[in-house]
Amino acid sequence: xxxxxxxxxxxxxxxxxxxxxxxxxxxxxxxxxxxxxxxxxxxxxxxxxxxxxxxxxxxxxxxxxxxxxxxxxxxxxxxxxxxxxxxxxxxxxxxxxxxxxxxxxxxxxxxxxxxxxxxxxxxxxxxxxxxxxxxxxxxxxxxxxxxxxxxxxxxxxxxxxxxxxxxxxxxxxxxxxxxxxxxxxxxxxxxxxxxxxxxxxxxxxxxxxxxxxxxxxxxxxxxxxxxxxxxxxxxxxxxxxxxxxxxxxxxxxxxxxxxxxxxxxxxxxxxxxxxxxxxx
Amino acid sequence: xxxxxxxxxxxxxxxxxxxxxxxxxxxxxxxxxxxxxxxxxxxxxxxxxxxxxxxxxxxxxxxxxxxxxxxxxxxxxxxxxxxxxxxxxxxxxxxxxxxxxxxxxxxxxxxxxxxxxxxxxxxxxxxxxxxxxxxxxxxxxxxxxxxxxxxxxxxxxxxxxxxxxxxxxxxxxxxxxxxxxxxxxxxxxxxxxxxxxxxxxxxxxxxxxxxxxxxxxxxxxxxxxxxxxxxxxxxxxxxxxxxxxxxxxxxxxxxxxxxxxxxxxxxxxxxxxxxxxxxx
Numbered sequence: 001x002x003x004x005x006x007x008x009x010x011x012x013x014x015x016x017x018x019x020x021x022x023x024x025x026x027x028x029x030x031x032x033x034x035x036x037x038x039x040x041x042x043x044x045x046x047x048x049x050x051x052x053x054x055x056x057x058x059x060x061x062x063x064x065x066x067x068x069x070x071x072x073x074x075x076x077x078x079x080x081x082x083x084x085x086x087x088x089x090x091x092x093x094x095x096x097x098x099x100x101x102x103x104x105x106x107x108x109x110x111x112x113x114x115x116x117x118x119x120x121x122x123x124x125x126x127x128x129x130x131x132x133x134x135x136x137x138x139x140x141x142x143x144x145x146x147x148x149x150x151x152x153x154x155x156x157x158x159x160x161x162x163x164x165x166x167x168x169x170x171x172x173x174x175x176x177x178x179x180x181x182x183x184x185x186x187x188x189x190x191x192x193x194x195x196x197x198x199x200x201x202x203x204x205x206x207x208x209x210x211x212x213x214x215x216x217x218x219x220x221x222x223x224x225x226x227x228x229x230x231x232x233x234x235x236x237x238x239x240x241x242x243x244x245x246x247x248x249x250x251x252x253x254x255x256x257x258x259x260x261x262x263x264x265x266x267x268x269x270x271x272x273x274x275x276x277x278x279x280x
Numbered sequence: 281x282x283x284x285x286x287x288x289x290x291x292x293x294x295x296x297x298x299x300x301x302x303x304x305x306x307x308x309x310x311x312x313x314x315x316x317x318x319x320x321x322x323x324x325x326x327x328x329x330x331x332x333x334x335x336x337x338x339x340x341x342x343x344x345x346x347x348x349x350x351x352x353x354x355x356x357x358x359x360x361x362x363x364x365x366x367x368x369x370x371x372x373x374x375x376x377x378x379x380x381x382x383x384x385x386x387x388x389x390x391x392x393x394x395x396x397x398x399x400x401x402x403x404x405x406x407x408x409x410x411x412x413x414x415x416x417x418x419x420x421x422x423x424x425x426x427x428x429x430x431x432x433x434x435x436x437x438x439x440x441x442x443x444x445x446x447x448x449x450x451x452x453x454x455x456x457x458x459x460x461x462x463x464x465x466x467x468x469x470x471x472x473x474x475x476x477x478x479x480x481x482x483x484x485x486x487x488x489x490x491x492x493x494x495x496x497x498x499x500x501x502x503x504x505x506x507x508x509x510x511x512x513x514x515x516x517x518x519x520x521x522x523x524x525x526x527x528x529x530x531x532x533x534x535x536x537x538x539x540x541x542x543x544x545x546x547x548x549x550x551x552x553x554x555x556x557x558x559x560x
Binding site: 007011014100102103104105106107108109110111112129130133134137138140159160162163164165166167 | 287291294380382383384385386387388389390391392409410413414417418420439440442443444445446447
């Protein structure tokens, strides 16, 4: 497994990588969710193709009060895990190489990015779209895989690929969960024992909400309030948003017509967790 | 010479084009300036490579009161001219295929685009950056050639390639002029006989300004005013801007240190002409 840090070298190598090239962009601190993406990448690459993972904690997608500095960076362990998964190449650039001090060009999405996480994390999706554009240009993948936990990110990147005609196919991968239902996230390590105990409440609540969507006619407002009240029963939970939306437009949608996405973002102390269920 | 209108087909063909692929993006209404770019493209492509021209009057780079509708579209004649120049492929998509009604992703440059033409044409460079990104993804060129008449566009696209790590080399090409000095432009056909007679005043004035930059210490303010006053002697000329800037940052710069760019935008009736001289 090759580990590449130089941008110029990555771009040069990209031309010679056996195709299809399947990309798994990550911020490192890899968990089983990421490794499932790598498994899927290996499948899609087949015997002939290449699986490339990136490890880059992208400063531009963090807000000024967010956890950029303390975000976990267990680089050697990440590389060992990727090697075990027979990943072909890891691209791990330095932030100073990725962004010139006078960088002035960004990629922005203006519809899907205004909802959900876009409200509480202004600028986040500009950072995401811009860094993914850069990674696509540096690695030139045929396929790129993203987890469905970041459902909004996935929707925005699909839109970006469509609107900017990237020669890349975006593949979503189902959320990987702990046995108690908590969605895997690199940020779960921030949780105290007590927070960790309450955190599965998010998924449990969304799952029950899914049942009531399927079982009965319930209005969006009622459903959102019900989810909110139940999650707030966790004494340490502080809701950022709970929303029922159309999975394509991410606009609020009555749940009497499927598909709908049930999504929530919840703080436990300083840790912001997101989760969702697509009811289709 | 192949003429391609389908986006999907263009993207598919792109993979098989003999490299290097050299791109000349145009809005059609080709003049000798464009054809000089095609000559240069042929040189850079060499015997093995491919020259691709695009003909696309991009709606998103025109302001609401600008000339999108009346912009000349002599498509057959353009194709004949490109064929004569042994261009290998012409990509001429339809606007409705290029832009979804709910398109929401754009590429923006926020420093260089705030000066010069960016002031009088808000949104213009967002349109330019976005369409060039799309064309780059559809055609995947190794090199792209742009004329230096649109100096600001060239500077912004170089910045875009740098900041988004496009695997494309941008090549600028010197301005091609009429014998009387008027820079070739598809918009020159809009000029009345009298306007056409006065239009070379822009270049003549900039050339004299270049002489005084080289000859003597003259302040930016004095120089700009001198250029402005002289161009205003053309009874039909209405100045949009006259500016002396650093060719890298496009910020105002005293002309006692080279290089400087002398640039002007001037209306003759409803026709807006731009021109510049780089003093280095």
